Amino acid sequence: MDGKILVITSGKGGVGKTTATSSIGAALAMQGNRVAVIDMDIGLRNLDVIMGLENRIVFNIVDVVNNRCKISQAAIKDRRIDNLFLIPASQSDNKDVLTTKGVKRVAKMLKKEFDYIIMDSPAGIERGFENSVVSADEAIVICTPDVSAVRDADRVIGLLYSKSITPKLLINRIEPARVAKGEMLSHEDVLDVLSIELAGLVPLDEYVLTASNMGLPLVLQKESKAGLAFTRIARRLNGETDLPIEVPTHKTGMWNTISKKFGFTK
Amino acid sequence: MNNRNDKTNTETSNSVKLKGSGNGFKLTLDPSMPEDSIKGELSVLFENLKHLAQNAKVVIDTDGVKGYDHVIENIKSYLTKKFKVGQISTYIPEQTIEQKTDSSKPWMFHRSDVLMLKGRIRSGQKIESKKHIIIAGDVNPGAEISAGGDVIILGKLKGKVHAGLPDNENAIIFALEFNPTQIQISGITAVGGDETPGNKAEFACVDKNKIIVQDYLKANPFAKIPWPEAM
Numbered sequence: 001m002d003g004k005i006l007v008i009t010s011g012k013g014g015v016g017k018t019t020a021t022s023s024i025g026a027a028l029a030m031q032g033n034r035v036a037v038i039d040m041d042i043g044l045r046n047l048d049v050i051m052g053l054e055n056r057i058v059f060n061i062v063d064v065v066n067n068r069c070k071i072s073q074a075a076i077k078d079r080r081i082d083n084l085f086l087i088p089a090s091q092s093d094n095k096d097v098l099t100t101k102g103v104k105r106v107a108k109m110l111k112k113e114f115d116y117i118i119m120d121s122p123a124g125i126e127r128g129f130e131n132s133v134v135s136a137d138e139a140i141v142i143c144t145p146d147v148s149a150v151r152d153a154d155r156v157i158g159l160l161y162s163k164s165i166t167p168k169l170l171i172n173r174i175e176p177a178r179v180a181k182g183e184m185l186s187h188e189d190v191l192d193v194l195s196i197e198l199a200g201l202v203p204l205d206e207y208v209l210t211a212s213n214m215g216l217p218l219v220l221q222k223e224s225k226a227g228l229a230f231t232r233i234a235r236r237l238n239g240e241t242d243l244p245i246e247v248p249t250h251k252t253g254m255w256n257t258i259s260k261k262f263g264f265t266k
Numbered sequence: 267m268n269n270r271n272d273k274t275n276t277e278t279s280n281s282v283k284l285k286g287s288g289n290g291f292k293l294t295l296d297p298s299m300p301e302d303s304i305k306g307e308l309s310v311l312f313e314n315l316k317h318l319a320q321n322a323k324v325v326i327d328t329d330g331v332k333g334y335d336h337v338i339e340n341i342k343s344y345l346t347k348k349f350k351v352g353q354i355s356t357y358i359p360e361q362t363i364e365q366k367t368d369s370s371k372p373w374m375f376h377r378s379d380v381l382m383l384k385g386r387i388r389s390g391q392k393i394e395s396k397k398h399i400i401i402a403g404d405v406n407p408g409a410e411i412s413a414g415g416d417v418i419i420l421g422k423l424k425g426k427v428h429a430g431l432p433d434n435e436n437a438i439i440f441a442l443e444f445n446p447t448q449i450q451i452s453g454i455t456a457v458g459g460d461e462t463p464g465n466k467a468e469f470a471c472v473d474k475n476k477i478i479v480q481d482y483l484k485a486n487p488f489a490k491i492p493w494p495e496a497m
Contacts, residue, residue, distance in 0.1 A: 151389050151408050158388035193406055193424075195386055 002111040003034075006118045006237070007136035009160075009167075011152030013123030015144045016172040018046045019208055019218065021120040023227065024140075026051075026217040027234030029084035033115040036075060038087045040132040041122035042098060045089035051078065052215020053086050062090040065102040071109060081217060085114070095128040107135035116237075125159060133160065138237075139167040140199050145174055145185040150193055157196060168199035170233065175204045176250035187247065200233035202226050203248035282307040284315075290323025291315075292357070295341070297334030304337075305344055312349045321352035328356070376496035379415065387411065387425065398497055407447055415497070416440070435472045440482060444468035451477055 008021045018041075025037035038061055039047035048054045059074035064087065071087070078084040090097070110117045121132035133139065139160050143153040153169070160167045171187050178184040187201050205226035211218045218227040219234075229246065236243050282304060283294040295304055312319045324345065326338060338356065345351045382400040387393060389408025393401075398415035409425035411417055416437050417429045423441035430437025430452040437451050446458045449470055456470070456477035467482040480487075 147407075154389035154406050154408060158391055193404075195404075 003114045004116055005107055005111065005135055005137045006116060007121055007132050007139045007165075008118060008142060009121035009129060009132060009139060009156055010123065010142040010149070011125060011156040012144075012149045015142050015149050016202075016208075017123070017142050018050055018120055019212060019226075020140070020142055020170060020172065020202075020230065021118050022047060022051050023218045023230035024234050024237070025116070025118045026078075026081050026084055027219045027231045028116050028118075028238060029078070029081045030219065030231075031234060031238050032083070033238065034083045034085075034113070035116045035118065036085045036087060036110060036114045037118045037120065038110075039089035039120050040098075040128060041120060042089045042128065043091065043094045044122065045091050047120050048076075048086060048088045050212045050215065051086055051217070053078065053088070054215075057088050060088045060090040061106075062093050062097050065098055065106050071106070071113065078217075080220065095122065095126070095131070098127075098131045100131055100134040103131050104135045125156065129156075129159075133163060133165065136165055139165045140170050141167045141194075141196070142170050142172050143190060143194070144172050145179070145187065145190055147185070150185070150190055154194055157194060166196075168197045169194055170199045170202065172202045173204045174201055174248050176248045180250055198245055200229060200236065200245055201248055202229040202233075282311065284311045287325070288323075290325060290353075292325050292327060294327045294329055297328050297331055297337040297341075301337055301340060304341060308341065308345065309348065312345070312351075315349075319349040319351055321350065324351050324354045325357045326354060373494065373496040379497060381413075386421075389425075405441075405446075413437070430472075438469050438471045438487060440467065440469040442467045444470070444479060449477060 008017050008024070010017050021037055025035050029035040037047060037051070039045050040061070041047075042062060048057055053076050056076050059069040061074065063069045064071055064074045074087050075085040076088065078086065107117070119132045119136065122128035141153050141156055141160070143149050157167055169191070171190055174187060175184055179186045187198075191198065203225050205224055207221050207224035208218060208226050211221055211224070218224055219231050221227045225248070229248075232243060232246060281296045281299040285292045285294070297304075315322075326341070328334070328338070342354045345354060380398045380400055381395040382402065383393065384402045386403045387401060387405045387409040389406050392410040392412070393399060394412050396414035398418070399411055399413040400418045400420070401411070402420045404421040405411060405419055405423045405425040405427070407424045410428075411425065412428035412431055414431055415429070415434065417427050417439045419441040421441070422443040423439075423446050425446060426448045427439050427446055428450040429439045433452050435452045439446075439449055439451065443465070444467075448455065448457050450456075451470065451472050454472055454475060454477055468479050469482050469485070469487065470477050470479045471487065
């Protein structure tokens with residue numbers, strides 16, 4: 001059976017596309033799937049750094065699309081997680097070296113070899129975005145709970161619909177404490193504007209920065225709330241559709257658990 | 267019939283009149299007149315036309331006089347033989363269509379001037395029409411709507427709306443939740459406020475060269491129209 005191509009996109013930069021790509025990719029691989037994560041951000045590659053595989057890059061996606069190497073040569077195997085492969089972007093080219101035709105051809109080959117192909121789309125809605133979504137089966141739009149990210153996500157959702165892809169929404173960097181104080185948009189506010197199916201909610205987590213800087217997979221950090229959230233998202237993507245979406249809450253502790261049981265707090 | 271004498275210059279008497287119409291001729295005649303005198307007048311008229319009569323389209327209008335079908339048939343064959351006229355038909359008055367039009371229900375015969383859309387209008391999408399626009403759904407921030415007439419949004423309005431373009435000051439903008447970023451009616455612009463709207467339907471209209479926003483149910487602008495009009 002052919003694999004699925006999942007594109008992770010957002011429109012706005014810096015909302016956590018690359019982190020989400022590496023985490024969901026790692027989580028899907030840990031659940032026993034053969035996963036390829038592909039960095040489509042030609043010229044500004046990051047995914048390899050976050051996954052800690054930068055020093056092993058020989059070939060990249062541009063070489064694959066332009067027939068300079070085979071997929072197996074460009075795919076870097078992750079040493080910590082089985083079945084996880086990275087196809088990095090080229091750092092020296094720009095986004096115009098890829099054509100949608102070439103990407104389509106490579107996507108077809110990738111589908112034969114992997115269960116999930118996760119594409120990390122660059123920010124923006126230009127050529128790089130077009131190349132990333134051209135052969136996508138599914139899309140996840142990442143959005144943070146701020147007004148500009150919601151605006152951009154809305155635009156991207158419109159563009160994806162026009163390419164007949166129905167996207168799902170991942171709301172990243174939720175700060176439950178600030179939501180409770182009313183300083184931040186809640187996920188309901190975001191959903192009210194975007195009105196698409198929710199893929200998952202990810203809280204703000206200080207582990208993300210340290211894990212990214214050290215090149216460690218977030219989903220292997222047992223204490224990381226974001227890592228757990230990404231694992232649940234991956235499980236839902238992998239067929240456990242009835243796994244409920246966990247809403248990040250800011251209160252922990254015995255008394256809150258008890259009051260929650262009695263229905264005093266939500 | 268005398269009153270029509272001064273209207274055309276090709277007529278010879280009261281009974282037969284010839285008029286160019288469209289790509290042919292319209293022949294108005296009174297079939298109750300003696301056939302020979304009609305033919306005589308016709309020959310004068312068509313002689314004047316010379317080659318123009320050949321293969322021409324002729325429509326015969328009896329001006330409401332009925333019951334002389336044989337006379338008409340004779341005239342038809344006479345014209346075809348003598349002047350090689352192309353096609354001859356009898357004029358059918360448009361009364362049948364007019365009779366159906368009931369002026370008390372104008373909407374029954376009104377071609378729609380409304381563009382109605384269902385669904386959410388997202389950031390970056392632009393809806394343009396010279397007609398009225400009705401959106402059954404929300405208009406997100408960053409979306410744009412511009413209409414020649416009214417804009418009616420059955421949902422939340424958070425985007426940008428231009429109504430009454432270019433110069434229809436009577437246009438209104440209506441939304442069930444009125445919170446636009448910017449609105450424009452016939453070139454007059456207003457920016458959306460920060461106030462959170464209550465749960466009431468509001469609309470914007472032009473009053474003394476300014477845009478004002480009112481509670482729809484309190485102002486009820488359309489209720490002032492005494493009789494239903496088609497939009």
